[in-house]
Amino acid sequence: MNNTTSQEHSFNEAAQSLPELTTDDPMFDDIRHYRDDEVPAVVKRVINDSSLLGGLARNMFPSLPKFMHPVLKPVIRHILRKKFAKITDIRGCQEYVARFMEGVIRNSTDGFTYEGFDKLDPAKGYLFISNHRDISLDPAFIDMCCFYNKLDTVKIAIGDNLLRLPVATDLMKLNKSFIVKRSLSSVKDKIKAFSELSAYIGTAIRENHNVWIAQREGRAKDGNDATEDAILKMFYMYGKKLKMSFPEYVKSLNIVPVSISYEFDPGDVMKARELYEKSRNGNYTKSEFEDIDSIVSGIKGYKGRVHVSAGGPLTGDYQDASALAKAIDTFIYSHYQLFPSVLVAAGHDENVSEMDRARFLERINRAPEELRPYMMRMYGAPYFNYERCVSELKSASQECQV
Known part of the structure; x- marks a missing residue:
């Protein structure tokens, strides 16, 4: 029995020790997406x-x-x-969204490329964990990668902060979104909600569904993609109930790290303004429908080139959430596309054409002057993460050879 099959057997065996669950179980009715x-x-x-x-x-x-x-x-x-x-049915909804996304790609990008998805097994369920730059487009682009490679589209984790209008809830749940309850105030309610969420995700993977969740709560507005340990600890809440070890349960989830790269961020000015206000006033208060505005600007705004890179399922013996987070970050950093916008912002643009340099600087200079430093740091951050990551990988390789 190979290692993957052994992990699946352990997971299924452990799951049988608890009351049988499916993703359509009534206990998930308040978070699951709609059925056909x-x-x-x-x-x-x-x-x-x-x-x-x-x-x-x-x-x-x-x-x-x-x-x-x-x-x-x-x-x-x-x-x-x-x-x-x-x-x-849900399939019909997804096909409509795919046609809509093809229009988004055609009208607001200079090309959409992807890699790694062809190496995944259509018969298995995977937990895709990606960096988070755009509220709706991150999972939408991953869905397109799945769609093009004949993989099941993803169940999308979405925060309830985006669902203030009932019609927004309906639209999201028609597109296979399940709800993450972020607005709860009591610790007891939060623990219960996270336990329910953990069970839903684990059950979905056991049923061979694909699931997407961002590596962190909220977008990386400063461009510094970093996986939050708390999200990975949430995954294991169901694993604990199954009496599986952390490394064993993590392997059963078939975690696939994904790096999403946008040459230009349609929300760069809005993100920079939030960072500026926080640095100046110590806090930032969103307007009532600011998240909706961000979704609209992300869809309609110019993105330049977009690239999505998927890894293979993580199979290491990660002993804790911190070790797992590092593995996810390593993939995201090392596979982020260093577009000219990144290189110019980071000050390492020796091989960037004058046209690309001018195009990026023109975009920066259209923004209010006080926001420009924040935008430059936002665009440049992936370069420094990439360099640090590559350096660490080289050092680790040299240590192994000694």
Whole structure:
């Protein structure tokens, strides 16, 4: 029996010692995404949602006066009915999102490339853990990689802070998003929620579903991608119930580290402003719909080139969350694409063309002067992480050879 098969056997054997769980179990009803049988009713509800129709009217016809928006709602509702008429299950929703993403790639990037996904087994479930730069596009690009390589699309972990509107919850859950309860205040409620989340993720992997979760809570606004130990400890809460050791349970999750690189970040100015306000005032208060604005600007904004690199499942004997986090970070840092924007910002642009240098600096100089240093550090951070990571790998290799 090979090591992978042995780990699967241990996981399944341990899971049988607890009450049998599936991702459709009632205990997960408050966090799981929609099932196929729920889709028609939800789609109908979304199409008739007044807040969505109003938002689309404002977005599609920004130059029209506000009093015209109510007149447009029936027209937009008719358009949505025609577009969604054939969507009756989650697969149909995903195919619609894939077509939408192809438009995003065509209209707002200079090319989308990916690697590593062809080496994954379509019959297995993987836990994809990536760096986090864009609220909605990070998992969307990973989904496209899965889609192109005939892998099951991912169940997407999404914070409840993004679900203030009921229609937002519906749209996310139609796209296989499950909810991470971040807004709970009591410690007891948080522990219960994390335990439920851990069981859901572990059960999904056992059922051979793919799952995506960001390496940290919130985006890396300073460009410094770093995996939070707390997220990895949350994974193990279910492993503890199964009485599996940390290394054993981690292997059973088939963790695949993913490095996502954007040549240009559509949210760079918004992120820099938040960093500036925090440094100046000690805190930053988001506006009510700022996260929604970030999602929209991320989708519509220019991204230059985008590259996604997936590793193989981590198979090391990681003794704790810190060791596992380091392994994930090492992959992300060493596979981040050092686009000209990164090299210029880091001051290591000897081989960058004048055209690429000018294009990046023009973008920086369009921002308010007080935000430019934050943007430069944001873009340059991956270079220094890459250099440090490569140096550490070389040192480790030399020690092994001695």
